[in-house]
Amino acid sequence: MSNTKPKAVVLLSGGLDSATVLATAIADGYECYALSFDYGQRHKAELQASDRLAETLGAKTHKTLSLDLGQLGGSALTDSTIEVPTHPSEGIPVTYVPARNTIFLSYALAWAEILQSGDIFIGVNAVDYSGYPDCRPEYIEAYERMANLATKVGVEGHKMTIHTPLIELSKAEIIQLGLSRGVDYAMTVSCYAADETGAACGECDSCRLRAKGFADAGVADPTRYRK
Amino acid sequence: MSNTKPKAVVLLSGGLDSATVLATAIADGYECYALSFDYGQRHKAELQASDRLAETLGAKTHKTLSLDLGQLGGSALTDSTIEVPTHPSEGIPVTYVPARNTIFLSYALAWAEILQSGDIFIGVNAVDYSGYPDCRPEYIEAYERMANLATKVGVEGHKMTIHTPLIELSKAEIIQLGLSRGVDYAMTVSCYAADETGAACGECDSCRLRAKGFADAGVADPTRYRK
Numbered sequence: 001m002s003n004t005k006p007k008a009v010v011l012l013s014g015g016l017d018s019a020t021v022l023a024t025a026i027a028d029g030y031e032c033y034a035l036s037f038d039y040g041q042r043h044k045a046e047l048q049a050s051d052r053l054a055e056t057l058g059a060k061t062h063k064t065l066s067l068d069l070g071q072l073g074g075s076a077l078t079d080s081t082i083e084v085p086t087h088p089s090e091g092i093p094v095t096y097v098p099a100r101n102t103i104f105l106s107y108a109l110a111w112a113e114i115l116q117s118g119d120i121f122i123g124v125n126a127v128d129y130s131g132y133p134d135c136r137p138e139y140i141e142a143y144e145r146m147a148n149l150a151t152k153v154g155v156e157g158h159k160m161t162i163h164t165p166l167i168e169l170s171k172a173e174i175i176q177l178g179l180s181r182g183v184d185y186a187m188t189v190s191c192y193a194a195d196e197t198g199a200a201c202g203e204c205d206s207c208r209l210r211a212k213g214f215a216d217a218g219v220a221d222p223t224r225y226r227k
Numbered sequence: 228m229s230n231t232k233p234k235a236v237v238l239l240s241g242g243l244d245s246a247t248v249l250a251t252a253i254a255d256g257y258e259c260y261a262l263s264f265d266y267g268q269r270h271k272a273e274l275q276a277s278d279r280l281a282e283t284l285g286a287k288t289h290k291t292l293s294l295d296l297g298q299l300g301g302s303a304l305t306d307s308t309i310e311v312p313t314h315p316s317e318g319i320p321v322t323y324v325p326a327r328n329t330i331f332l333s334y335a336l337a338w339a340e341i342l343q344s345g346d347i348f349i350g351v352n353a354v355d356y357s358g359y360p361d362c363r364p365e366y367i368e369a370y371e372r373m374a375n376l377a378t379k380v381g382v383e384g385h386k387m388t389i390h391t392p393l394i395e396l397s398k399a400e401i402i403q404l405g406l407s408r409g410v411d412y413a414m415t416v417s418c419y420a421a422d423e424t425g426a427a428c429g430e431c432d433s434c435r436l437r438a439k440g441f442a443d444a445g446v447a448d449p450t451r452y453r454k
Contacts, residue, residue, distance in 0.1 A: 063299075068292040072338050099337035102377045106333045110326035111299050134377045142373035149366040150329045 005031040007117035008163075009108045010059070012036050014049030015190045016210055017123035017166055020178035022057050024165050025121045027181050033115060034059040035108055039097070040070030045198035046189045053187055065107060069097065101134035105143055105162065112160065113151045120147075121163045127170050140164050171213025179219065186222035199226045232258040234344035235390075236335045237286070239263050241276030242417045243437060244350035244393055247405035249284050251392050252348045254408050260342060261286040262335055266324070267297030272425035273416040280414055292334060296324065328361035332370055332389065339387065340378045347374075348390045354397050367391055398440025406446065413449035426453045 008030035012018045025032050036050040047064060054062035101124065108120045124135040133139060144162040151160060166174050178185065190210045191200035200207050202225045214221035235257035239245045252259050263277040274291060281289035328351065335347045351362040360366060371389040378387060393401050405412065417437045418427035427434050429452045441448035 065295040065298060066293075068294070069337065071290060071292060072334075072341055097337075098340040098379075099333055099377060102336055102373070103330070103333040106326055106330040107299075109329055110296065110324075113325035114299055133379060136376065139373070139376040142369070142376050146329070146366070146369035146373045149363065149369050150326060150361045152325075152360060 005029055006119060007031050007033060007060075007112075007115050008119035008121055009033045009035055009112045009115070009117060010121040011104050011108055011123065012050045012054060012059075012062070013123070014046030014053065014188060015123075015206075016171075016178070016185055016188045016213070017125060017174060019053050019057070019183050019185070019188045020174050020181070021121050021123040021163075021165055022053065022059060023178055023181035023183045025163070026058055030119060030121075032059045032121075033111060033117070034062040035104075035111060036062065036064040037067050037104060037107070038064055039067040039100075045194045045196060049187055049189045049198060056184070056187065057182070063111075067103065069100075069103070072098070099134070101132075101139075102143070105147075109147050109151060109160070118158045118160050119163060120161070121165070123166050124164050125166045125169065125171075125174070127168065137164070137167055140167070170216065171209055172216035172218075175213050175217040175219065184222075185214075186224070190223075195226060197224075199224045201226060232256055233346060234258050234260060234287075234339075234342050235346035235348055236260045236262055236339045236342065236344060237348040238331050238335055238350065239277045239281060239286075239289070240350070241273030241280065241415060242350075242433075243398075243405070243412060243415045243440070244352060244401060246280050246284070246410050246412070246415045247401050247408070248348050248350040248390075248392055249280065249286060250405055250408035250410045252390070253285055257346060257348075259286045259348075260338060260344070261289040262331075262338060263289065263291040264294050264331060264334070265291055266294040266327075272421045272423060276414055276416045276425060283411070283414065284409070290338075294330065296327075296330070299325070326361070328359075328366075329370070332374075336374050336378060336387070345385045345387050346390060347387070348392070350393050351391050352393045352396065352398075352401070354395065364391075364394055367394070397443065398436055399443035399445075402440050402444040402446065411449075413451070417450075422453060424451075426451045428453060 008025050010022050010025050010032045012022055012034040022032060022034060034054040036047060038047055112120055126136055140162050147160045189198045190206045192204040192206050193201045200223050211221055235252050237249050237252050237259045239249055239261040249259060261281040263274060265274055339347055353363055367389050374387045416425045417433045419431040419433050420428045427450050438448060
């Protein structure tokens with residue numbers, strides 16, 4: 001068997017969206033290099049979920065890089081002095097991690113360049129999203145433009161593409177897409193305040209969006225909630 | 228005394244260029260938050276130089292973040308299996324670290340957003356440079372555009388500016404600028420292969436550019452070379 005699959009770097013958080021992206025990229029014929037980050041999340045359950053998902057879905061390899069974001073502070077997700085809200089908030093929420101997708105994509109870009117890959121996948125979504133500026137299509141387009149000027153790959157005439165297969169989908173459509181690609185959503189962790197076993201709070205923005213997605217998709221919600 | 232100085236994040240490597248940038252930003256009236264990275268450089272002398280420079284030049288604070296770039300490999304500067312060349316090379320050299328400035332700027336962007344700062348300084352140079360794609364003006368412009376779409380600061384109507392005060396200067400002009408702002412270049416380390424005391428090899432691309440800069444500027448070269 002010849003090895004002619006194009007390589008792709010896939011950002012994998014252990015959540016519902018990125019699991020769907022990985023399954024989609026594999027189904028589309030890419031050899032997938034999954035990339036996760038340990039950035040001071042309050043729980044490690046999503047990193048364990050990433051490991052299991054990468055293996056089960058069939059990524060070529062999976063790396064988890066440690067980031068020093070906690071040193072900078074500024075978000076409820078990395079700063080234990082800021083409380084995770086249990087009710088929807090106006091505007092950009094405190095769970096926003098400053099420049100998170102920009103940092104994640106930058107590492108993906110570095111790895112793609114090393115692998116001589118021109119393809120990066122990220123599970124951003126501009127429909128059922130949490131109000132983060134770095135999930136919008138205009139942000140992704142600007143990032144891709146920058147990426148093509150930043151790298152040898154771009155300079156030497158190849159094209160660096162940031163793939164966002166979920167960007168226009170509702171949460172229900174994402175779930176339907178993933179189920180058609182064999183994703184077991186029981187393995188994914190979306191909750192901002194999951195416990196160490198991955199059990200969800202059921203109250204944070206991310207839990208609300210996820211539960212509504214399963215309800216709208218008309219499929220059973222496999223999420224494990226805390227008692 | 229009122230504290231009305233605008234805050235700026237300044238990328239500081241411990242080399243000649245970034246020391247000049249820090250001195251310039253301080254002279255221009257910014258309260259400077261200096262940011263360095265421990266990214267698996269072969270020597271730590273430049274990090275020690277950063278500490279001394281931040282303190283001596285008068286940065287408000289200085290943080291050094293650890294990056295996991297070594298795990299990705301791919302550059303003579305972070306991968307000990309690739310030799311640092313002692314002669315100029317054609318095209319983009321092996322000392323290029325993939326997406327390095329993109330990663331550095333992304334952390335600077337995160338910190339700027341947390342500090343509510345709209346100003347980031349970086350010492351890239353498009354004249355006497357080593358052929359890295361992420362030192363070109365078109366790259367910086369694309370990064371700035373992306374940064375304004377990535378962040379709360381940009382979204383809420385402030386402007387995020389990437390300042391590149393050296394981008395059009397020759398190495399000799401950079402040295403003259405820094406001397407006029409009080410930089411002691413004996414404290415800076417430019418060599419790609421400096422020893423643990425910061426003594427330079429005198430042979431790598433970076434040493435050549437630096438030595439030529441002092442010669443062209445007509446000032447004594449304070450660099451400490453290895454015997």
